[in-house]
Amino acid sequence: MNGTSYGEYERGRSESGFQVLNRLLIFVIIVGVCVGGVIMSVPIFKQYREQNERLDQLQRDLTREKALYARRSREEQLLKNDPAYLEIISRDRLDVMKQGETIIHLDPPKNAAGSASPASKN
Numbered sequence: 001m002n003g004t005s006y007g008e009y010e011r012g013r014s015e016s017g018f019q020v021l022n023r024l025l026i027f028v029i030i031v032g033v034c035v036g037g038v039i040m041s042v043p044i045f046k047q048y049r050e051q052n053e054r055l056d057q058l059q060r061d062l063t064r065e066k067a068l069y070a071r072r073s074r075e076e077q078l079l080k081n082d083p084a085y086l087e088i089i090s091r092d093r094l095d096v097m098k099q100g101e102t103i104i105h106l107d108p109p110k111n112a113a114g115s116a117s118p119a120s121k122n
Contacts, residue, residue, distance in 0.1 A: 078085040
């Protein structure tokens with residue numbers, strides 16, 4: 001034989017068993033840390049998604065408000081600077097007519113619910 005006794009062989013074998021257990025424990029710890037990191041990051045990703053949805057909604061609202069502002073600004077400029085437009089609007093809204101003129105009103109079409117269409121509610 002090689003000069004090694006059975007006791008030395010057995011001791012070397014048991015140390016390798018401890019090495020395997022030690023490596024297994026390290027692996028379990030690393031997996032646990034990774035799983036814990038994923039579990040802790042889930043609320044952050046949920047909050048991120050909710051904030052992005054809120055941002056998209058606010059951007060849609062901003063676009064709608066900008067369009068409304070542009071329309072109202074244009075109407076204001078026309079009311080201030082265009083007498084023909086001012087006459088048309090005042091005659092329409094106040095039901096003012098010129099002498100000898102006949103006004104005919106047409107009701108907007110009604111939708112399935114029986115109420116006026118949203119475009120006529122301005």
